[in-house]
Amino acid sequence: xxxxxxxxxxxxxxxxxxxxxxxxxxxxxxxxxxxxxxxxxxxxxxxxxxxxxxxxxxxxxxxxxxxxxxxxxxxxxxxxxxxxxxxxxxxxxxxxxxxxxxxxxxxxxxxxxxxxxxxxxxxxxxxxxxxxxxxxxxxxxxxxxxxxxxxxxxxxxxxxxxxxxxxxxxxxxxxxxxxxxxxxxxxxxxxxxxxxxxxxxxxxxxxxxxxxxxxxxxxxxxxxxxxxxxxxxxxxxxxxxxxxxxxxxxxxxxxxxxxxxxxxxxxxxxxxxxxxxxxxxxxxxxxxxxxxxxxxxxxxxxxxxxxxxxxxxxxxxxxxxxxxxxxxxxxxxxxxxxxxxxxxxxxxxxxxxxxxxxxxxxxxxxxxxxxxxxxxxxxxxxxxxxxxxxxxxxxxxxxxxxxxxxxxxxxxxxxxxxxxxxxxxxxxxxxxxxxxxxxxxxxxxxxxxxxxxxxxxxxxxxxxxxxxxxxxxxxxxxxxxxxxxxxxxxxxxxxxxxxxxxxxxxxxxxxxxxxxxxxxxxxxxxxxxxxxxxxxxxxxxxxxxxxxxxxxxxxxxxxxxxxxxxxxxxxxxxxxxxxxxxxxxxxxxxxxxxxxxxxxxxxxxxxxxxxxxxxxxxxxxxxxxx
Numbered sequence: 001x002x003x004x005x006x007x008x009x010x011x012x013x014x015x016x017x018x019x020x021x022x023x024x025x026x027x028x029x030x031x032x033x034x035x036x037x038x039x040x041x042x043x044x045x046x047x048x049x050x051x052x053x054x055x056x057x058x059x060x061x062x063x064x065x066x067x068x069x070x071x072x073x074x075x076x077x078x079x080x081x082x083x084x085x086x087x088x089x090x091x092x093x094x095x096x097x098x099x100x101x102x103x104x105x106x107x108x109x110x111x112x113x114x115x116x117x118x119x120x121x122x123x124x125x126x127x128x129x130x131x132x133x134x135x136x137x138x139x140x141x142x143x144x145x146x147x148x149x150x151x152x153x154x155x156x157x158x159x160x161x162x163x164x165x166x167x168x169x170x171x172x173x174x175x176x177x178x179x180x181x182x183x184x185x186x187x188x189x190x191x192x193x194x195x196x197x198x199x200x201x202x203x204x205x206x207x208x209x210x211x212x213x214x215x216x217x218x219x220x221x222x223x224x225x226x227x228x229x230x231x232x233x234x235x236x237x238x239x240x241x242x243x244x245x246x247x248x249x250x251x252x253x254x255x256x257x258x259x260x261x262x263x264x265x266x267x268x269x270x271x272x273x274x275x276x277x278x279x280x281x282x283x284x285x286x287x288x289x290x291x292x293x294x295x296x297x298x299x300x301x302x303x304x305x306x307x308x309x310x311x312x313x314x315x316x317x318x319x320x321x322x323x324x325x326x327x328x329x330x331x332x333x334x335x336x337x338x339x340x341x342x343x344x345x346x347x348x349x350x351x352x353x354x355x356x357x358x359x360x361x362x363x364x365x366x367x368x369x370x371x372x373x374x375x376x377x378x379x380x381x382x383x384x385x386x387x388x389x390x391x392x393x394x395x396x397x398x399x400x401x402x403x404x405x406x407x408x409x410x411x412x413x414x415x416x417x418x419x420x421x422x423x424x425x426x427x428x429x430x431x432x433x434x435x436x437x438x439x440x441x442x443x444x445x446x447x448x449x450x451x452x453x454x455x456x457x458x459x460x461x462x463x464x465x466x467x468x469x470x471x472x473x474x475x476x477x478x479x480x481x482x483x484x485x486x487x488x489x490x491x492x493x494x495x496x497x498x499x500x501x502x503x504x505x506x507x508x509x510x511x512x513x514x515x516x517x518x519x520x521x522x523x524x525x526x527x528x529x530x531x532x533x534x535x536x537x538x539x540x541x542x543x544x545x546x547x548x549x550x551x552x553x554x555x556x557x558x559x560x561x562x563x564x565x566x567x568x569x570x571x572x573x574x575x576x577x578x579x580x581x582x583x584x585x586x587x588x589x590x591x592x593x594x595x596x597x598x599x600x601x602x603x604x605x606x607x608x609x610x611x612x613x614x615x616x617x618x619x620x621x622x623x624x625x626x
Contacts, residue, residue: 028118028299029268030147030232033159034219036212037076037126037166038243041259043209050185052210055217056261059236063263064276068344070287070324071240074248074255075331079240079288081130084109084137086292086307088327090339091436093447093456094130095329097249100604101448103131104457107306110292111137114157117299120150122158148226157295162215165208167243170201171368174208181206189254190386190407191246193377197369205242233271233298234263235291245359245371246390251326251340252408253347253400260286262313271298273313285344286312287324308436323428329440333610334360335577337440337475341429346418347408348425349398352441352479355510359390361580363613396479397422433472437461441471443502443533445570471499478507486511490519493538498531505537509544516545524550527557532571536561540578544585551585559592564611569603576614583621590622 043053045060073079073089075097081089085107089095092104103109111121112135122145123138140149147158163169183199186206192198216236223229238258241247247254264272275282289309296303297314310318326340337352365371377383378391386409399415399422400408412418432438437460439447450459450466459465474492477485485507492504505526508515516523519541526538535557543554561567562575579586579593586593598612 028155030155030228031157031295031298032223032232032234034216034236035159035239036162037239038248039165039209039238040241040247040257042206042242043259046259050181050187051206052180053213055213055220056236059220059263060261061279063261065281066260066286067281067283068285068324069237069258069260070256070326071258072288072326074240074251074326074328076239077128077130080128082288083291084129086110086289086309088289088308088436089130090327090438090440091308091457091460093439093451095327095440096444097331098604098606099130101131102455103134104455107457109137110295113296115139117301118155120147120154120156122147124160126161126163160219162212164215165212167248167368169208170205170243174204178207178211180210190409191390192370193374193383193387195373197373201244201368201370205244230265230267233268236261245365245368245374249331249365251328251338251349253342253402254408256326271314273317284312284320285324325432330444332362332364333573333613334362335574339429339433341425343425345402346421346425347400347402348422348429350429351394351396352475354394354396354479354481357391357393361617396481434468437468439466441475442499445533445568446498446531448570467497470497471503474500474503478503478510481510486515486518490522493519493522493526498534501529501534502531502537505534505541509537509541513545516541527553532561532567533574536571536574536578544582555586555589559589562596564600565597569600569607569611572611573614576611576618580614580618580621584625587622587625590619593618
């Protein structure tokens, strides 16, 4: 059959296009991520002589090892939320452990972008995001998900997530054959007491890392046996600090510093960053928020404007950054708010709720033997200053020098010699909050009510709904504990902005009896505020520090708001936290607390245990006071 010259020409053009696509696909790297849960850089390749991790050490010898890599969040769900979006969860209302917020239509999860680019994307298998997924994210996400299931010739992105080093695995039984680390040789951190229980937990943590290392070895061997080692970029990283208390859940370096090993084969050497060296190290400051931009850069795509991280490899390498950042919001049933930052040497923490102790009772955390014995020894007066601090109230600011104080126990915030460093990091921390539109300064209930019909991210980017500068200033003044700020806090109890009034009430709570004395009448009026969060905090101040009449008024409000049948779970948790903090001043309400409902028909199911946990702990404490 004869073809016209035009048809032959068109066929040739199509053929060239197909061949070009095939060449392009062949030139694109496969990408394999191997992750492990609840572990910092306690690995042989990071200089830990106690660790036994031969497979990861072997990977490091042919890769680049990052010395300053932070998980941004010190607990899994917010950390994974950071990775999956390339956006700080504190900008999306997703910083809390746990939460379930809607994703703005202006954002995407990175696997969606990779899939649009032709990649086969698999996750094996944990997701655990604080976001509601919109549309299809993965080609497959399950325990059976595998890069082997892709189409012939299709580039892949695959994750294998190992849970064997998770916090829960520190405190369970372990087979004798896997018990290989001698507790007597474990390094006990300066903030922990040196007891057999603590040493056993540290030793078993290292045992679990050795078991995890074996799984990493299997992933690497599988890639090698299939003949894809030279075509695949490999990342290995931990998902936040160790599951030991004051690592996990706390945005110190101990809770955020994780290992990152990146192997870029010679075939893709043009994608390596300038500092990459085989078997070497990188001193670049990097973090979870940078992973999604880096993935896109490695496949030749620019970082979308809405992503808040920076690519550290690939075609669109953004270059070194001066700081990396951490955050903490509500941890399970306990409210808290702090931000942290490091320049690689100094770590700065800004505590926005310094009236709360570090070691608030979180039911899940207290299942670890180290946590229990640590608290028992504090109660018995058997700890030194560094070991005691976790069970005491916090200062507004903390500053640590990792060079001289790797365990972060010597606070330099008031040191005259370190004021320049303090001010530099303080400013950088605030600048980021403003830049990303940090919505963590809104009470959680108000955040969700404002976002009704929208999303917290969109609320944060709408100045008409969120006056960030005004709210942030109120939070800073409240948490500074500066007595000179007290009159302005009293005035702010009448501010038109609900979040400002919330911080004004919190600031008076932080000042205790002095705060109540300064704003007694305004706090009493605030019991009828339109915001339930303001009502709860005002009631706590009156009930905790006021007269018997004030106590009765405050308790009445707190008990009403602690009912999950009448209020959102966020308000009920806030009120139950307040009742728990009253200690003996809530004794007269023990029967009402006992009769509070614990089930919600509307709350996110993964939060179901939080109200029962708070109620049980409050009642247990009140029983002990009898």
